[in-house]
Amino acid sequence: MHHDLLTELGRSLVSGSLEDEKLMAKTVDPQPVQILPEANVIKIGGQSFIDRGRVAVFPLIEEVVKNLGRHQMIIGTGAGTRARHAYSVGIDLGLPTGVLSVLGTFVSMQNARMLHYLLARHGIPFIEPVQFPQLPLYLAERGAVIFFGMPPYVFWHQNPAVGRIPPHRTDTGSYLVSEVFGARSMIYVKDEKGLYTADPKKERHARFIPKITVSELEELDLQDVVVEHSVLGLMKHATYRRSIQVINGLEEGNLTRALNGEHVGTIITSD
Amino acid sequence: MADTDNTEDGRQHIKSMLMRESLLDKDLQRSTETPVYRMLPNACVVKIGGRSIIDAGREAVYPLVEALAGCLETKKLIIGVGGGVRSRHVFSIGIDLGLPTGVLAQLSMADSLGNAHILGTLLAPYGVVAIPPEIFGHLLPLFIHSVPGVIFNGVPPYSLWEHPPALGRIPPHRTDAGSFLLAECFGCQSLVLVKDVDGLYDRDPKEHANAEFIREIGSTELKARQLETLPFDRVLLDLLDNARLLRSFQIINGLHPDRISAALNGEHVGTIIHAG
Numbered sequence: 011m012h013h014d015l016l017t018e019l020g021r022s023l024v025s026g027s028l029e030d031e032k033l034m035a036k037t038v039d040p041q042p043v044q045i046l047p048e049a050n051v052i053k054i055g056g057q058s059f060i061d062r063g064r065v066a067v068f069p070l071i072e073e074v075v076k077n078l079g080r081h082q083m084i085i086g087t088g089a090g091t092r093a094r095h096a097y098s099v100g101i102d103l104g105l106p107t108g109v110l111s112v113l114g115t116f117v118s119m120q121n122a123r124m125l126h127y128l129l130a131r132h133g134i135p136f137i138e139p140v141q142f143p144q145l146p147l148y149l150a151e152r153g154a155v156i157f158f159g160m161p162p163y164v165f166w167h168q169n170p171a172v173g174r175i176p177p178h179r180t181d182t183g184s185y186l187v188s189e190v191f192g193a194r195s196m197i198y199v200k201d202e203k204g205l206y207t208a209d210p211k212k213e214r215h216a217r218f219i220p221k222i223t224v225s226e227l228e229e230l231d232l233q234d235v236v237v238e239h240s241v242l243g244l245m246k247h248a249t250y251r252r253s254i255q256v257i258n259g260l261e262e263g264n265l266t267r268a269l270n271g272e273h274v275g276t277i278i279t280s281d
Numbered sequence: 282m283a284d285t286d287n288t289e290d291g292r293q294h295i296k297s298m299l300m301r302e303s304l305l306d307k308d309l310q311r312s313t314e315t316p317v318y319r320m321l322p323n324a325c326v327v328k329i330g331g332r333s334i335i336d337a338g339r340e341a342v343y344p345l346v347e348a349l350a351g352c353l354e355t356k357k358l359i360i361g362v363g364g365g366v367r368s369r370h371v372f373s374i375g376i377d378l379g380l381p382t383g384v385l386a387q388l389s390m391a392d393s394l395g396n397a398h399i400l401g402t403l404l405a406p407y408g409v410v411a412i413p414p415e416i417f418g419h420l421l422p423l424f425i426h427s428v429p430g431v432i433f434n435g436v437p438p439y440s441l442w443e444h445p446p447a448l449g450r451i452p453p454h455r456t457d458a459g460s461f462l463l464a465e466c467f468g469c470q471s472l473v474l475v476k477d478v479d480g481l482y483d484r485d486p487k488e489h490a491n492a493e494f495i496r497e498i499g500s501t502e503l504k505a506r507q508l509e510t511l512p513f514d515r516v517l518l519d520l521l522d523n524a525r526l527l528r529s530f531q532i533i534n535g536l537h538p539d540r541i542s543a544a545l546n547g548e549h550v551g552t553i554i555h556a557g
Binding site for chain 2: 016017019020022023024027028029030031032034035036037038040041042043045057058061062063065066091092094095097098099101102103104105106107108109139140142161162163164165166167168169170171172173174175179183186187189190192201209211233234235236237238239244246247248249
């Protein structure tokens with residue numbers, strides 16, 4: 011059979027094995043295009059932020075509104091305490107990780123809907139994964155969209171090495187959006203200044219870490235880290251999103267400063 | 282039990298085992314390790330290769346359909362299908378156009394869905410059709426109790442959220458991985474990958490006549506051997522390591538269709554890869 015219509019890579023891929031490392035090395039170039047290079051992905055914490063209610067959420071919403079027209083924002087939501095409740099009920103009943111992932115998705119969707127209604131008067135839509143093809147239009151027209159942070163893996167969610175809690179949750183889902191779109195930044199809005207050597211809510215002597223690389227962080231082997239481990243793993247293979255910032259959204263102005271590219275929390279870099 | 286805990290830390294918690302805890306804490310993660318409930322213990326997952334079987338045309342597919350029809354008389358089958366040559370082609374064009382891994386993953390769903398409908402058409406006389414991916418997972422238990430089997434596109438719904446691989450741009454979670462993850466989550470009896478080779482060899486048997494056949498091997502040893510190529514998605518080895526319910530799978534040659542019913546009956550007719 012002649013494959014005159016195929017590129018050289020096309021010929022190799024059609025006939026070769028996708029597990030052949032020599033062939034995979036040929037798929038490195040060309041560098042991917044940046045699909046939405048002006049967009050910023052912002053993840054708003056569930057337990058750390060939305061569960062605090064009006065006192066935390068309203069000022070942040072105001073700050074988002076102030077940045078409309080200045081920065082494009084793709085806003086993902088965390089799940090929080092209701093997901094913890096659902097996970098604990100599910101684990102007690104012996105449900106698999108894939109089902110827990112479905113339950114977590116529902117909670118982060120509730121949070122996305124709530125933020126969406128608070129931003130609705132500014133014409134900001136909430137989109138589910140199936141509506142992502144419309145995302146560029148909404149972003150161009152309205153400057154922001156809301157989505158639920160959980161990646162849509164549902165029953166196909168991978169097991170963690172230890173325990174049963176889905177390893178790829180809302181930090182990961184938001185991160186992957188920033189990487190696939192070649193976005194300008196990935197900002198995690200939480201209720202702590204950033205990364206500490208231990209959970210600062212429990213350890214009074216926890217030390218703040220303003221900047222760190224993924225490999226340094228892995229070497230520290232902390233008991234508890236401010237972002238999901240899988241984000242760190244994915245960052246190592248990223249083409250574009252090779253740094254993320256964790257900020258304290260309870261402090262007014264931090265989100266704006268982070269959107270302006272300032273260092274206000276912890277910056278974690280791939281290398 | 283609608284107890285809430287409005288604490289001094291300003292966050293409203295619901296009382297639960299995981300309340301107020303960081304889910305990223307290692308001790309907490311260990312505490313969640315408990316036995317897993319099997320949703321569909323009597324169903325078997327069979328993945329039919331795209332390039333190896335469907336693309337080979339009538340000569341390979343018709344006898345296989347007949348063999349599957351025979352199995353459907355006694356077994357409940359969940360049949361996943363690969364994307365084959367069209368997925369390879371769309372990957373090559375997509376890479377040439379500079380599209381990232383997540384977009385390639387999204388594009389490839391269409392090819393295996395097409396193949397699912399091709400196989401669904403041929404299995405329609407036996408009451409087996411391709412189910413739309415949007416409803417497949419949620420309605421699967423209903424289908425399995427109502428019909429002899431179902432077909433789905435093997436691609437897991439990772440789409441734009443696919444993980445960028447360590448090397449190159451091809452999505453690492455393809456149809457073998459989608460079939461594996463489904464079987465693990467639903468606690469199915471077994472996973473059989475149907476290809477056009479007898480199983481695993483130390484080298485590609487199509488290029489090396491003296492390639493050595495490996496009848497059974499563990500994931501740890503297989504990783505250590507660092508074979509240049511594998512007849513299944515490499516990520517399966519990691520998924521096996523973390524599997525709680527599906528601790529092995531078998532690769533068989535679908536050009537010998539009788540091996541399908543043998544494999545479904547638990548016979549060792551290809552290569553068995555097990556966890557550990």
